[in-house]
Amino acid sequence: MKEIKLSKLVVEGFRGILEPTPLDFEKDCKSIVLFGNNGDGKSSFSEAIEWYFTDRIDYLGREGCGREDYFNKALPTTEDAIVELQLNLPELNSTKVLKRKGGREFSNEDPKFEWILTKIANESIILRHDTMREFVDMGKTDKLEEVEKIIGFG
Structure with missing residues (x-):
C-alpha cells in the first residue's frame, strides 16, 4: 500500500477547540510547529488524532477524566464534537463524530478504511x-x- 500521509485535520467542539479549526499540511510537509499560550488548545490537535484512532486519550484517563471531558466546555450540550482527517489517499478520508448522547461514528464505512484504522490504532502515534x-x-x-x-x- 502507498504511504499514508495526513493532508488536513479539522477539529470542532473537541477539548480546547470550539469553532471548526483546520490544519492544512502541504504535500511535502514533514513536521509542524504550533505556537500559542498555555490553554490555547495546541494539545487538542494531538488529542483529537489520538481519540480518532483509539477512542480514548490515555493520559486523560490516567488523570480520572472521562468521555465528557473530550467535549469543549463552551460547546452546547445539544452539539457533537467532530474530528475530520483528510489523507493523501481520498478513499481513507473520514469524519469521526463524538455524540453527546453516547457513542461515536465514522463517515467512512469502507472495509479498507476499517482495516487501516485498526492497524494504526495499534501503533504508537502520539509521543x-x-x-x-x-x-x-x-x-x-x-x-x-x-x-x-x-x-x-x-
Whole structure:
C-alpha cells in the first residue's frame, strides 16, 4: 500500500477547540510547529488524532477524566464534537463524530478504511513530553524493554 500521509485535520467542539479549526499540511510537509499560550488548545490537535484512532486519550484517563471531558466546555450540550482527517489517499478520508448522547461514528464505512484504522490504532502515534521524560529517566534495562515494545519485540 502507498504511504499514508495526513493532508488536513479539522477539529470542532473537541477539548480546547470550539469553532471548526483546520490544519492544512502541504504535500511535502514533514513536521509542524504550533505556537500559542498555555490553554490555547495546541494539545487538542494531538488529542483529537489520538481519540480518532483509539477512542480514548490515555493520559486523560490516567488523570480520572472521562468521555465528557473530550467535549469543549463552551460547546452546547445539544452539539457533537467532530474530528475530520483528510489523507493523501481520498478513499481513507473520514469524519469521526463524538455524540453527546453516547457513542461515536465514522463517515467512512469502507472495509479498507476499517482495516487501516485498526492497524494504526495499534501503533504508537502520539509521543508526549512526559512520555519522553519518563524514558530519559529510565535505567538501561528499562529503556531496552521499552524500545523492544515499540519495535514489536516486547
